[in-house]
Amino acid sequence: MPASNIRAAFIRNALEFAEKISQLEGVRRIAIVREITTPMKNPEILCLVVTVSEDAPIKPIADAGRKLKGRMQSMPTAAGADVFLASETHEYLGRTCSYRECHPRAACQGSQCNGTFVNNDFHVFTLEKEVIQSSPVEVFPQVIIRSRIPDDLRRALEEHQKKMLPGKPVGKQYPRRQNTNAIVTDNWSNPNAKGLYDAQWPDEPATKALYEEGRQCGGCAFFAPFNEDWGLCCHRESRHNLETVFEHFTCPKQQETG
């Protein structure tokens, strides 16, 4: 089976599953996460997140999940599927039980569904709140795309949305929460710069002279102010490039605006 056919089968199964369980009681949201939302050519496991209301009956969702697992397993590449459950406050609840009858068995290896059809094997796997809250792709109640996803999946989602909600375009949300920058905006981000400022550049009389002339960061063309006191040095040639510095700081590369 060529790689593109494997992905196509994964996508088709994901959307069929979503369509089926979107009609079940208490199902609030269905998302696709992990492998097929990335350019992975030979995905092995189809992962879906189903957000449910507190009183949602889980057995029908687990039943659909079990059938999905069966279909994935019968693919030539013997793939798997996981249906993760989440609360409306984006907490991970566990994955659906794989058995028709849910009761403790040796094969469950310490995981406990105990008839609830929710397998809380957190020691094997857990899903971060972040992934639940801003999953790369949401299928239901409407299609929302939050990540750069492969074209095959994007096209299939657009078709799906046309079929389910004709006239309503696919939602696209810039994934703001995935930004990993941690910018300091109210203090020195590098203690060495603070050291220079506190000691007034003891080994650099020329730099100290600049400071005294008033040629300071606050007046530098490469200073991006965060507030009245602090800003980011954006001067690539400055030794303080990408540091948060005090507006009255300076360096040998200070460049007056205008």
Ligand SMILES: [Zn+2]
């Ligand atoms: Zn079980």
